[in-house]
Each structure stands twice: as structure tokens, then as C-alpha cells.
Amino acid sequence: MIDRLENGGYVRRTTDPGDRRKGVVEAVPERVHEVAEVFEPSRRHMATLADRYGSDEIGLLFDLFAHATAAFKAATAEIRAGGE
Structure with a gap:
């Protein structure tokens, strides 16, 4: 999954500055709005569901x-x- 996100330009891999043996996956800031748009219907429906609860x-x-x-x-x- 990470490979697909990276190939799509949504995330990039870097190394952990405290431990270069570790990899870090970070979102590409310029693409975050596209991901947000895809998940907006899910967020909206979950918010409606959450309104049922105190x-x-x-x-x-x-x-x-x-x-x-x-x-x-x-x-x-x-x-x-x-x-x-």
C-alpha cells in the first residue's frame, strides 16, 4: 500500500533523523487536499452517525x-x- 501511495505521489519515504535504520512515511503536503476530498463523504456520513450519540x-x-x-x-x- 505504501508503494502505491508513493508511486501516486501522495507520500514520500525518508529516514528517521534519530535512527537512520528506520524509515518514515510522510504525506506530501501538496496532495493532502486531494485525499481529503476523497474521504469527505465518509467524514460527512460518520459525523451524521456520531450526532446520534452523547x-x-x-x-x-x-x-x-x-x-x-x-x-x-x-x-x-x-x-x-x-x-x-
Whole structure:
């Protein structure tokens, strides 16, 4: 995916100034508006959906999503390890 974004001119790869062994992917500022345009319908529909919830409920959803990411990563590691 990074290769496709880079080939399309949306991102560029650089090295981490603190550790040259690491690569950093950064957005090309001149192309950010194009990406924003593509995702605008998604943002609009998600904003309409979010309007259904109060701030406490939104906080709960963010908490769920934050922990779900770790859970999916753990499950992926388990699957790759053969279910051990």
C-alpha cells in the first residue's frame, strides 16, 4: 500500500533523523487536499452517525476502538503463531 501511495505521489519515504535504520512515511503536503476530498463523504456520513450519540457514549466508543486495536493485534499474533 505504501508503494502505491508513493508511486501516486501522495507520500514520500525518508529516514528517521534519530535512527537512520528506520524509515518514515510522510504525506506530501501538496496532495493532502486531494485525499481529503476523497474521504469527505465518509467524514460527512460518520459525523451524521456520531450526532446520534452523547459525549459520554462517544468517549465509550473511542475507548472500545482503542482497546479493540490491541485485541486484534494480539489475535493476529496468535493466529500467526498457529493458535498457541
